Amino acid sequence: MAMTEQAQILTNATLLDPADGREGPGHVLIRDGRIADIAWGAAPGLPEGARTIDCAGHVLAPGLIDMRAFVGEPGAEHRETLASASAAAAAGGVTTLVCMPDTNPVIDGPAIVDFVLRRARDTACVNVLPAAAITKGLAGHEMTEFGLLQEAGAVAFTDGLRAVTHAQVMRRAMTYARDFGALLMQHVEEPDLVGEGVMNEGELASRLGLMGIPREAETMMLERDLRLVRLTGARYHAAMISCADSVEIVRRAKHDGLPVTCGASINNLVLNEGDIGHYRTFCKLSPPLRGEADRQALAAALNEGVIDVVVSDHNPQDVETKRLPFAEAADGALGIETLLGAALRLVRAGDVTLARLLAALSANPGRILGRESGRLAVGAPADLVLIDPDVPYVLDKRTLKSRSKNSPFDEAQMQGAAVLTLVGGRIVHRSADLAGAA
Amino acid sequence: MSQPTHPNYPHRHLLGIEGLSRPDIEGLLDRADAAVAISRQVEKKRATLRGRTQINLFFEPSTRTQSSFELAGKRLGADVMNMSVASSSVKKGETLIDTAATLNAMRPDIIVVRHHSAGAVHLLARKVDCSVVNAGDGAHEHPTQALLDALTIRRNKGRIEGLRVAICGDVLHSRVARSNLILLQAMGARVRVIAPSSLLPAGIERFGVEVFTDMRKGLDGCDIVMMLRLQRERMNGSFVPSVKEYFRYFGLDADKLALAAPDALVMHPGPMNRGVEIASDIADGAQSLIREQVEMGVAVRMAVMEALASHLPNA
Numbered sequence: 116m117a118m119t120e121q122a123q124i125l126t127n128a129t130l131l132d133p134a135d136g137r138e139g140p141g142h143v144l145i146r147d148g149r150i151a152d153i154a155w156g157a158a159p160g161l162p163e164g165a166r167t168i169d170c171a172g173h174v175l176a177p178g179l180i181d182m183r184a185f186v187g188e189p190g191a192e193h194r195e196t197l198a199s200a201s202a203a204a205a206a207g208g209v210t211t212l213v214c215m216p217d218t219n220p221v222i223d224g225p226a227i228v229d230f231v232l233r234r235a236r237d238t239a240c241v242n243v244l245p246a247a248a249i250t251k252g253l254a255g256h257e258m259t260e261f262g263l264l265q266e267a268g269a270v271a272f273t274d275g276l277r278a279v280t281h282a283q284v285m286r287r288a289m290t291y292a293r294d295f296g297a298l299l300m301q302h303v304e305e306p307d308l309v310g311e312g313v314m315n316e317g318e319l320a321s322r323l324g325l326m327g328i329p330r331e332a333e334t335m336m337l338e339r340d341l342r343l344v345r346l347t348g349a350r351y352h353a354a355m356i357s358c359a360d361s362v363e364i365v366r367r368a369k370h371d372g373l374p375v376t377c378g379a380s381i382n383n384l385v386l387n388e389g390d391i392g393h394y395r396t397f398c399k400l401s402p403p404l405r406g407e408a409d410r411q412a413l414a415a416a417l418n419e420g421v422i423d424v425v426v427s428d429h430n431p432q433d434v435e436t437k438r439l440p441f442a443e444a445a446d447g448a449l450g451i452e453t454l455l456g457a458a459l460r461l462v463r464a465g466d467v468t469l470a471r472l473l474a475a476l477s478a479n480p481g482r483i484l485g486r487e488s489g490r491l492a493v494g495a496p497a498d499l500v501l502i503d504p505d506v507p508y509v510l511d512k513r514t515l516k517s518r519s520k521n522s523p524f525d526e527a528q529m530q531g532a533a534v535l536t537l538v539g540g541r542i543v544h545r546s547a548d549l550a551g552a553a
Numbered sequence: 554m555s556q557p558t559h560p561n562y563p564h565r566h567l568l569g570i571e572g573l574s575r576p577d578i579e580g581l582l583d584r585a586d587a588a589v590a591i592s593r594q595v596e597k598k599r600a601t602l603r604g605r606t607q608i609n610l611f612f613e614p615s616t617r618t619q620s621s622f623e624l625a626g627k628r629l630g631a632d633v634m635n636m637s638v639a640s641s642s643v644k645k646g647e648t649l650i651d652t653a654a655t656l657n658a659m660r661p662d663i664i665v666v667r668h669h670s671a672g673a674v675h676l677l678a679r680k681v682d683c684s685v686v687n688a689g690d691g692a693h694e695h696p697t698q699a700l701l702d703a704l705t706i707r708r709n710k711g712r713i714e715g716l717r718v719a720i721c722g723d724v725l726h727s728r729v730a731r732s733n734l735i736l737l738q739a740m741g742a743r744v745r746v747i748a749p750s751s752l753l754p755a756g757i758e759r760f761g762v763e764v765f766t767d768m769r770k771g772l773d774g775c776d777i778v779m780m781l782r783l784q785r786e787r788m789n790g791s792f793v794p795s796v797k798e799y800f801r802y803f804g805l806d807a808d809k810l811a812l813a814a815p816d817a818l819v820m821h822p823g824p825m826n827r828g829v830e831i832a833s834d835i836a837d838g839a840q841s842l843i844r845e846q847v848e849m850g851v852a853v854r855m856a857v858m859e860a861l862a863s864h865l866p867n868a
Contacts, residue, residue: 316755317755317756318755318756318759318760319756320754320755320756321754321755321756321757321760322571322731322760323671323672323693324671324672324690324691324692324693324694324728324731325671325672325691325692325693326692327754327755329755393672393675394671394672394675394676438650438676439649439650439670439676440649440668440670440671440672440673440676440690440691441670441671441672442670442671442672442691443670
């Protein structure tokens with residue numbers, strides 16, 4: 116990959132740099148895996164021997180950065196490997212994924228970070244950035260080696276599917292993390308209040324005979340954490356919020372100048388509890404799908420910038436964990452390959468501009484994670500996605516690259532897809548529909 | 554009992570009361586009335602399901618419901634097999650699907666299923682080729698219980714329309730309550746639920762019912778008082794503080810029953826916790842329909858299976 120490559124030029128695209136919202140026709144020159152030149156407007160002179168890809172009619176933007184993906188490697192390779200997750204990512208226009216530490220063994224020591232990075236280097240076609248656990252074994256008691264883990268390559272700290280519930284443990288983790296500038300990503304959910312709950316609390320759950328999860332399970336954990344952020348000054352990222360009240364809580368914290376960012380799952384942005392229908396376990400998620408009013412509040416918060424990041428919350432599950440009665444099924448849905456297509460629904464619905472959306476899918480996560488990628492800038496890595504925002508199709512889960520098939524969008528009408536994905540200038544996905552020279 | 558007067562039951566399964574129309578319900582109740590007559594004869598056996606196989610698949614133990622279905626099937630001439638599946642296994646759900654596939658291969662005509670998880674019976678119904686009857690799924694539905702309750706009410710009051718019915722107790726965890734709410738409202742009854750708020754599901758006020766947390770107020774003028782069972786594990790501090798306190802405020806005794814209509818009738822799906830949700834003298838008293846409910850249970854299950862029989866292949 117690192118050999119001196121043939122230069123490439125992506126011509127006639129609509130360029131969109133979500134880092135500053137600039138949008139217009141232009142061309143991008145790629146050399147040695149990086150963006151060598153950007154010509155807004157008129158075509159630049161073609162360098163000798165450059166390969167040309169005609170991007171007419173499509174939007175060229177920084178590749179997506181997905182801050183929350185569960186990969187089964189190590190430990191659950193039958194559900195997903197770094198190779199299969201990265202293939203799914205590439206097909207979805209995601210050029211960087213942050214993998215969660217909920218593996219077996221848990222990513223809670225430098226050696227495992229190193230293992231994941233090496234496996235990714237050898238088998239994955241997109242950038243893989245490991246998030247390490249906040250507490251050893253995700254057990255919620257003893258903090259991990261934030262310094263050594265960061266040196267090994269961990270980009271953030273999270274207990275993944277679990278919240279750090281013990282207030283003292285969280286306070287100390289925040290206090291210590293601050294000295295290392297470490298980013299803590301919390302799954303904001305109070306498990307005691309979730310109890311036996313399996314979907315959003317309310318009329319629908321009551322009609323289905325399922326126990327509910329109140330919104331307060333999220334808001335009380337979020338509010339507690341923000342108190343601790345106020346106390347400690349740690350960099351804090353609420354991994355996924357799901358309801359209108361949480362939006363207000365985050366808005367206030369940002370207004371007060373706390374070092375706080377937050378994300379939302381694509382599922383909570385485009386689906387609601389009604390999608391569970393008659394016990395569809397592919398829609399059993401954590402946080403749960405909420406009501407339509409909450410979904411709309413999230414979409415508005417995304418457009419407003421209160422929600423910084425949209426994640427896929429990619430969580431491959433197989434029939435053994437999903438083909439069960441609803442309450443007994445595992446949480447989680449596939450998402451990384453459908454992230455872009457699903458997110459474009461928000462643009463078409465007029466909820467959010469394409470620039471805003473792409474900021475939440477690339478520029479903002481890039482900035483939060485301290486990466487060079489996520490923007491169209493000379494010298495930045497050539498991690499790029501070419502988007503056809505209009506192409507219609509019906510999603511067929513059998514065509515998904517993931518090893519698992521638990522997509523809530525199976526058989527859904529979709530519009531918009533990645534037609535070309537480049538990681539470090541290398542083409543990792545190319546739609547058959549893309550015209551132009553090879 | 555299969556007179557052509559009964560309207561055709563248009564569904565392949567009975568998974569819940571939800572989705573049934575008023576004529577569907579009335580048709581089943583009419584058939585059940587005929588089945589009561591059969592069951593009171595010396596010769597109780599019919600040939601409606603002769604040659605058919607009925608499997609009772611119970612993932613949750615239940616002596617009374619299972620025997621009621623067994624007797625109903627036998628009176629219709631079916632070969633009945635009972636399967637009780639231990640629920641201690643870790644992979645309960647996998648057992649469900651695997652068991653469904655295994656049973657399906659044995660070519661049954663009707664499977665009667667009880668499971669501890671809401672939606673489990675729907676899941677199973679999608680995996681088999683025969684008719685499926687829901688004998689209770691988690692806190693979701695228990696349609697034959699609601700039908701037998703409706704039959705009992707109709708036979709004693711002559712109607713359901715316009716009656717004031719109170720459903721009292723652990724509504725939160727009760728499939729009986731959910732099925733009854735839907736059925737009674739579909740039939741035009743005015744339904745109240747009475748329970749401490751800790752035993753009420755979220756959004757219950759949007760079910761079209763009146764909600765009371767004071768039993769004395771709630772019982773005022775009611776024609777039917779339907780009590781629900783409170784599970785033992787929920788009595789001591791988790792949902793209500795103690796049996797003593799629960800009985801004091803939400804147990805049906807003579808004192809509280811006196812607040813209902815003078816000719817009010819008392820029902821309970823069983824098994825009862827005497828002295829917890831209902832006083833013994835009320836359970837055994839003149840206003841109690843509890844034993845009659847059991848008799849109606851067999852009749853309703855005969856009616857349901859007879860109605861399903863018209864959809865069986867080669868019927």
